[in-house]
Amino acid sequence: MGQISLKSVDQVVIKFTGDSGDGMQLVGNQLTALAAVSGNDVNSLPDYPSEIRAPAGTVAGISGFQIALGSRDIHTAGDAPDVLVAMNPAAVQHSYKHVVKGGMIITDSDMFTEKAMEKVGFKSNPCTDGTLAGYDVKSIPFTTLTREALKDLDMGPKDKDRCKNFFVLGVLVWLFNKNPQDVLNFINTKFGKKLPKIAEANTIVFKAGLNYGETTVMFQQRYDLKAATIEPGFYRNITGNEAAALGLIAAAKKSNMQLLLGSYPITPATDILHEVSKHKNFGAITMQMEDEIAGICAAIGGAFAGKLAVTTTSGPGLALKGEALGLAVIMEIPLVIVNVQRGGPSTGLPTKTEQSDLLQAMYGRNGDSPMPVIAAGSPDDCFMAAFEACQIAIKYRTPVLLLTDGYIGQGSCPWKVPLESELPSFEANFTKEDADFKSYRRDPETLARNIAIPGTKGLQHRVGSLEKDVLTGAVSHVPMNHQIMTDIRKNKVAGIVRDVPNAVVNGKESGKVLVIGWGGTYGAVKGAVDRLILQGKSVSSINLRWINPFPANLAKIIANFDKVLIPELNTGQLSVLIRSQFLVDTVSLNKVQGDPFREYEVIDKVNEMLGE
Amino acid sequence: MTTTVNEVMDKNYFTSKAEVKWCPGCGDYAIINSVKGAMVNRAKPRDEVAIVSGIGCSSRFPYYMETYGFHTIHGRAAAIASGLKVGKPDLDVWVISGDGDSTAIGGNHWIHAIRRNINLNYVLINNKIYGLTKGQYSPTSEMGQITKTTPYGVIDYPMNPLVTALGIGGTFVARSIDKDVKMGEEICTRGANHPGFSLMEMYSNCVIFNDGAHDKITGKDKADFTIHVQHGKKLIFGVENNLCLVQDGFRIKMAKVSDVAESAIIVHDETNLQLATLLADMAPSKGQPVALGVIYCDPAKKSYDFMVHEQVQQVIASKGEQPLDKLLRAGDTWTISTTLCNASGCKTV
Numbered sequence: 001m002g003q004i005s006l007k008s009v010d011q012v013v014i015k016f017t018g019d020s021g022d023g024m025q026l027v028g029n030q031l032t033a034l035a036a037v038s039g040n041d042v043n044s045l046p047d048y049p050s051e052i053r054a055p056a057g058t059v060a061g062i063s064g065f066q067i068a069l070g071s072r073d074i075h076t077a078g079d080a081p082d083v084l085v086a087m088n089p090a091a092v093q094h095s096y097k098h099v100v101k102g103g104m105i106i107t108d109s110d111m112f113t114e115k116a117m118e119k120v121g122f123k124s125n126p127c128t129d130g131t132l133a134g135y136d137v138k139s140i141p142f143t144t145l146t147r148e149a150l151k152d153l154d155m156g157p158k159d160k161d162r163c164k165n166f167f168v169l170g171v172l173v174w175l176f177n178k179n180p181q182d183v184l185n186f187i188n189t190k191f192g193k194k195l196p197k198i199a200e201a202n203t204i205v206f207k208a209g210l211n212y213g214e215t216t217v218m219f220q221q222r223y224d225l226k227a228a229t230i231e232p233g234f235y236r237n238i239t240g241n242e243a244a245a246l247g248l249i250a251a252a253k254k255s256n257m258q259l260l261l262g263s264y265p266i267t268p269a270t271d272i273l274h275e276v277s278k279h280k281n282f283g284a285i286t287m288q289m290e291d292e293i294a295g296i297c298a299a300i301g302g303a304f305a306g307k308l309a310v311t312t313t314s315g316p317g318l319a320l321k322g323e324a325l326g327l328a329v330i331m332e333i334p335l336v337i338v339n340v341q342r343g344g345p346s347t348g349l350p351t352k353t354e355q356s357d358l359l360q361a362m363y364g365r366n367g368d369s370p371m372p373v374i375a376a377g378s379p380d381d382c383f384m385a386a387f388e389a390c391q392i393a394i395k396y397r398t399p400v401l402l403l404t405d406g407y408i409g410q411g412s413c414p415w416k417v418p419l420e421s422e423l424p425s426f427e428a429n430f431t432k433e434d435a436d437f438k439s440y441r442r443d444p445e446t447l448a449r450n451i452a453i454p455g456t457k458g459l460q461h462r463v464g465s466l467e468k469d470v471l472t473g474a475v476s477h478v479p480m481n482h483q484i485m486t487d488i489r490k491n492k493v494a495g496i497v498r499d500v501p502n503a504v505v506n507g508k509e510s511g512k513v514l515v516i517g518w519g520g521t522y523g524a525v526k527g528a529v530d531r532l533i534l535q536g537k538s539v540s541s542i543n544l545r546w547i548n549p550f551p552a553n554l555a556k557i558i559a560n561f562d563k564v565l566i567p568e569l570n571t572g573q574l575s576v577l578i579r580s581q582f583l584v585d586t587v588s589l590n591k592v593q594g595d596p597f598r599e600y601e602v603i604d605k606v607n608e609m610l611g612e
Numbered sequence: 613m614t615t616t617v618n619e620v621m622d623k624n625y626f627t628s629k630a631e632v633k634w635c636p637g638c639g640d641y642a643i644i645n646s647v648k649g650a651m652v653n654r655a656k657p658r659d660e661v662a663i664v665s666g667i668g669c670s671s672r673f674p675y676y677m678e679t680y681g682f683h684t685i686h687g688r689a690a691a692i693a694s695g696l697k698v699g700k701p702d703l704d705v706w707v708i709s710g711d712g713d714s715t716a717i718g719g720n721h722w723i724h725a726i727r728r729n730i731n732l733n734y735v736l737i738n739n740k741i742y743g744l745t746k747g748q749y750s751p752t753s754e755m756g757q758i759t760k761t762t763p764y765g766v767i768d769y770p771m772n773p774l775v776t777a778l779g780i781g782g783t784f785v786a787r788s789i790d791k792d793v794k795m796g797e798e799i800c801t802r803g804a805n806h807p808g809f810s811l812m813e814m815y816s817n818c819v820i821f822n823d824g825a826h827d828k829i830t831g832k833d834k835a836d837f838t839i840h841v842q843h844g845k846k847l848i849f850g851v852e853n854n855l856c857l858v859q860d861g862f863r864i865k866m867a868k869v870s871d872v873a874e875s876a877i878i879v880h881d882e883t884n885l886q887l888a889t890l891l892a893d894m895a896p897s898k899g900q901p902v903a904l905g906v907i908y909c910d911p912a913k914k915s916y917d918f919m920v921h922e923q924v925q926q927v928i929a930s931k932g933e934q935p936l937d938k939l940l941r942a943g944d945t946w947t948i949s950t951t952l953c954n955a956s957g958c959k960t961v
Binding site for chain 2: 033036037039230231232233234235236237238246249250253258260262279280281282283284285287289290291293294297298299300301302303304305306307309323324326327417418419420453454455456457458459460461462463464465466474475
C-alpha cells in the first residue's frame, strides 16, 4: 500500500450535483464554511432548476453547487471543476463535460442501475465504458455504505438514505484535509436538540465517510490548501441577498429611521424579503403586498410617511414597477429599489443569472426620468451597496436603483463584518418648522428638495404625479417650468457624482487593453486580469460600481488605453452607455447562458485583442 | 400656513386655496362638502390628515383640501395609502377614488386593502362612467349602456363594490348619494371613526358623460327607490312610508306595510353580514330600492396597520432590541488574526 501524499494547491474548484433533495446545497455550504473557517478564501455559486422538485433522476432535475477554495484571493466560484461530486447518472450526464481534463469525478455507484442510466441516455455504465476516460473516477457505493453504517440504528430506510450526503461530506473533509470537528459541531447545533436521532445518524455516517477516505486506497493523495492571505478581521460567510438585507437594516439604524420594505416574492430576490422579515426586533416593517406594483407603492407611501423605504424585486417585477418609479422620480422622495437580475426577457430564466436589466434600470420609465443606478460587485459588496443606496436616496431625495444579480445574490463569500461604529451615520433632515415652507425649494448644492412629512405641524401641502411648480410643488403646466424641472431632475442625478468614488484601476494606469466590469462580472474580470498581469500583459481593469452617474475619472481612464473590453452577461448594454457617453469604440464580450463568466473566457478575449 | 390654536375647525379650515376645476354641476362638489363635514366632526387638526388619490376627476380632490395630500397614479391609491398608514398610523388617511380607479385598474389593490382591514377611510365616488378620459364605460356601468367604447351597449356584467367588499371581509360598508350632503357626512363620519377599512360608496352624477344615471334615486320619487338603513330601526321606506322589507326564506323582499304583521318587518342590524349583503345587493333594476346609510359595521376586527406595529413590539419584547453588531456578527463566523512585528516587538491583532 503506497503512502498517501499531500498535494499542495492554491485553488480547487468543486462542483456538487444531485437530485433536488439529495442535500447537495447543504454539503456545499458546509464545505464552504469549513474552508472559510480554516482560512481559505471561498466563493460559491448555487445552481438549481426553477421546478421545485423536477422528476428525480433526470438531467432537468439536477441541483448544483459550485465552490472555489483557495489560498489566494478568490473572485469567482471558479472556471471548471477540479472535482465533481455527482450523485447519480443524471448528475454525471449534467456536468461531467465541464470537469477539467484529468479532474476527479466522485459518484455513487449504487445509483447506476440500468434504468437510471437509460433514463439519461447512457447505453452502458459511463464509469467503466470509456465515457469518462481521462477523468479520475471514484465510484463509491455511498448508499450501501450509508445503510451499512446505520444498520444498528432504529430508523426507516428512507431516513437512513437521506443521511448519504454526510457520508459524502466525510469523504470530502478527509480529501481536503479539513477539521472534522467543525462538521460534528454543526450536526450537533442543527439537529442535536430537536432531532437527536438524526444527529446521531449523521454523526455516524459522517465519521464513516472520514474513515472511508482514510482506510481505502482509493485516493492516492489529499489536497492541502494553505490559508489565504486575508485581511485580518472578523468574518462571516454571507450571500448577497442576506448582505443586502443587513445593509438596509444597518442603514435604518445609522439614519435613525424605521425601515419599511414593501415587496412581492420573486426569484431570485425573495431572500432579501425573507431576511428582513426575520429582524422585526430592529423595528423593520415588511409588507408583503398583493403584487409588484403594490410592493413599490407601499414603499412610496412609506417614503411619504418619512420611513426608510425600500422595495425588492427581479427583472419582470421591475418592469411592473415602472410607472411607480416615475412617480418616485417626479415626487423626488427617498426610495431604494433592489433588482436582483435574472435571465430575461419576460419570465425568462427565473433561477439563472444575467445582467440584462441595465437599460431597463437606466431608462425603463416614461418621460425623461433619471435615476441613480448602483451595482454591487460581489456577495459581500451587497451590504455596502445597499447601505450606500440608502445614503444617496436620503441625501438627494431620489429613488435609487441597486442592481445585483442571481449569481451574487445567491452566491456566498466571506464578508469582513464592519462594526456599527465604523459605519457612517446620516440624517434625513426632514423639515420640522418653516414659516415659509415650499415643498420644492432645494438645497443649492445637492438640489435635494424640502420634505415635510404628514403630521408635521402646520406644513400641510399637496404633492403628486403631475408636473410641479419649480418652487411650490403645486401642479404646473407652464411650458418653461417643465423645461426647468426636467433639467433640474437631470442635473440633480448627475450631481450625485460628487459622492461617487473615483474608479480604481487594477493594474497600470495606461496600456493596451482596459477591461471594464460592472456588478457581478467584477470577480471574473478581476481574477482574469490579475492572471494576465502576472503574465506581463499590458492589460488593466476597473469595476464600475456606479453606473449612473459614472465615476468622474472614467473618461480619463478610458482615454489612457488603446482598447476597451466590456464583458457583460447581456448583449452589450453597458457598451451602449459607454459608447454613447464617451464616444469610444468598445469591444463587447457577451454571454447569456444563465451562467457567470469564467475567468478563462475573459483571458481568451483579451489575448485575442492583444493579437496573441 | 401655521395652525393657530384659536382657529375654528369648520369646513373652511379644510379648504385649500386651489381653484376647484370640476365641471359645473358635478356631484363631486357635494361630496367634498360631505367629506369636509366628516373631518370637522372627526376634529383632527388638518396637519394630521392625509388624503391620497389615484387618477381621475375625483382624484383631484386632495388639491382642494388644506391637508397633506398625495395625488398618485392610476389605480394605486390604496397601495400607496397602505404604506402611508403603516408608516404613520396616527394620521387620518383618506383615499378618494373613482369607480374606474378603484374597481378596474386598481381592483387588486382595493380588494387587498379591504381584505387586510387597514384603517383607511376610502371614499369611492361612483359615477358609473370614465369621466377624465371622456366617456367610456366603467366596471360599474349598467348592462346595455351606450358609451363611446360601447356604441352598441355594454355587455360586461357590472360590479357591485359593496357586495364585493362584504365578500372579502370588509368591516365597514356604507353608501350615499351626492345630493344628500347630510347623509354623506353621516356615513363619512362613522367611517372615519371606524377602526378598520371603511368603504363609503358615494354615487355622483357626471353631468357631461352620464347625466341622470342616478335620477331614479335622486328624483322626486326617490323615497320609493331608496331606503335609508339605520341600525336598530325597521326597514320601512317609500314616499308615504308605506313600503318595507321582510324576510323571504333566505332572501328579503319588498312588501306593503299594510300587508304584513309589524313584527315581520326586518329591523336593521348593521352587524349582520348576511343581511348587509342582501341589502347591499338591492338595485332598482331588480325592482328593489337602493340601500343607503351604514349597511355593515364590524369594529371588532383588528386593523392591519395596528397588527403590523403590535407584531414589531411583540418581537422586540421577546427578542429584545439587539445591538446592530450582534445581528451583523451572527451565523458562521471566524476571526483572521495576524502577527505584526516592528522595532518594539510583535503583537497579534
